[in-house]
Amino acid sequence: MSPGKSVTTVPLGFRSTINWSFRVLILSVVLGVMIFWGINDTFNLNNDFLTKFYVKTITNLTTTGKQLNPNWVYADLQPHYSSDLLARWTAPAGDPCKDSTTEDIFIQGLDNNNNNNNNNNLDHKIELFTRDIHKYVIQTLDTSGIPRCSGGDYFETDLSGKAWKSRPPVQDFGNGSYSISLQIHPDFTGEYNLTIILLFRRYEGLKYSPERFAVNKTLRVFTIMFKNENSSVGMLEITQCNKSDYVRDVWAGRWTRHGRNDECVISNDGRYRCLRHDYPCKRPWCDGRLGSLESNGWVYSAHCSFKLFDSGSGWDCLNNRWLFFWGDSNHCDSIRNLLNFVLDYEIGTVPRVFDTNVTNPRNRSQSVRIKSVFNGHYNVTLNYQGLNSLNDFVYREFLKSYFGGKTVPDTIIMNSGLHDGVYWPNLRKFVKGARDAAEFWAGVLDGVRRRNAVAPEVVYRSTVATGGYARRLAFNPSKMEAFNGIFVDKLREFGVIDYVVDHFDMTYPWHYDNRCNDGVHYGRAPAKMRWRDGEIGHQYFVDLMLCQVLLNLMCSR
Structure with missing residues (x-):
């Protein structure tokens, strides 16, 4: 140190306080970033699970949910219906589903991309072609938005326009997911409402006294515009019954x-x-x-x-x-x-x-x-x-x-x-x-x-x-x-x-x-x-x- 230069010495206690405050600040920033990344990763993981589930479940469909080579939408009674239903009804839900209940749903291809769980998606414009059978997977979610893994929920479905009323068929896969099939004849283009109501959870409608278990909750109301494509007109025939x-x-x-x-x-x-x-x-x-x-x-x-x-x-x-x-x-x-x-x-x-x-x-x-x-x-x-x-x-x-x-x-x-x-x-x-x-x-x-x-x-x-x-x-x-x-x-x-x-x-x-x-x-x-x-x-x-x-x-x- 040269003579004649004045040097200011920082007291030891004050210097320690600065170092401690700086460390706390850095630690807070790091934790904040980690929490933000964690929330974002959790959301992405949930969406990723639903997307992978959808692709795995309906591999016979295109990414838009459109079934190839359509005829009239079809419903049928499954073979051994009684024994199969009885087996599902008596089977325990098992971990981790036994303590969870269906509170909401996610439908890939119909719900908004941000999966904000709105009960009304009227702001989400959906356009589909007539004639084709459009098949989608309904994934049930619990109160935390986690996908459920057991079936038995009863959904009421309604597809209605000015000159059309039908019940889109629903199939229960038994693992918390369900399919729904939509179809409109080319003679009936226009705007439709698709309504999905959860009436009962996990076979509770089959109980001796089911009234107190009724949910009767409207989960979705979609507005869908059905329009013709050039190949749609005249391609779906109906003949008189014999x-x-x-x-x-x-x-x-x-x-x-x-x-x-x-x-x-x-x-x-x-x-x-x-x-x-x-x-x-x-x-x-x-x-x-x-x-x-x-x-x-x-x-x-x-x-x-x-x-x-x-x-x-x-x-x-x-x-x-x-x-x-x-x-x-x-x-x-x-x-x-x-x-x-x-x-x-x-x-x-x-x-x-x-x-x-x-x-x-x-x-x-x-x-x-x-x-x-x-x-x-x-x-x-x-x-x-x-x-x-x-x-x-x-x-x-x-x-x-x-x-x-x-x-x-x-x-x-x-x-x-x-x-x-x-x-x-x-x-x-x-x-x-x-x-x-x-x-x-x-x-x-x-x-x-x-x-x-x-x-x-x-x-x-x-x-x-x-x-x-x-x-x-x-x-x-x-x-x-x-x-x-x-x-x-x-x-x-x-x-x-x-x-x-x-x-x-x-x-x-x-x-x-x-x-x-x-x-x-x-x-x-x-x-x-x-x-x-x-x-x-x-x-x-x-x-x-x-x-x-x-x-x-x-x-x-």
């Missing part, structure tokens, strides 16, 4: 609209004559008088379309036949509507046990015998026994008595019924009850064949999708869809049924409220009175469509 079209156990149909009267009002007799009676169908979606459905232009079609019978063609079809109905009280409504609306035979009410020879009021040479037996209880004044009614000896013998003579019914139309949803305490017991019922009817038909008589054709008419408030109750859509599948599975196992009419699919697009139903019936007689939803009158055309579908089957050659 007998072979009824062998499918599950349908994936839709309601389409081909006329509309926005000024239509209810008549004093409770009917909606919105279009003139002879308003024509638009082929290929139906054939006949669309106005006779009193649906303000709506008509149902599935993998094939239906003829709409008038009284003349209806009587020509049913003349000299014997129809035997076995099921819940929805059959009473359908029989009354068939007589009143199609055959022009006026009748007030149809009781739970009904046996009448009906004569054509315009042609006394034509007649049809209709027999109906209630299966909600062996005592017709009571309820909530369902298939267990067959455990009553007197009831069984009563049914057998109609199949022991020289003449037996030409057609049996049967269903399980809503009463089963209330009676059976669990899935395992219903599987046994369905098996016992199928074995009973197999014995009845075998007895007919042993006498060298012609056995009747047997049609299973699936139980309705309960509507509005009833979606949460013991006969909720989740349970009734499962019970439909189980009974069909057992009836097939014993060789009982020949054909299926999927009334569950027909009613599903209209089951979200009570405009077309009182919760459990879709065919109540028209009346200009206050309905369950508070409005005057109600819609009854869904059951009129069922009558037409049944006629198409019975009259097909």
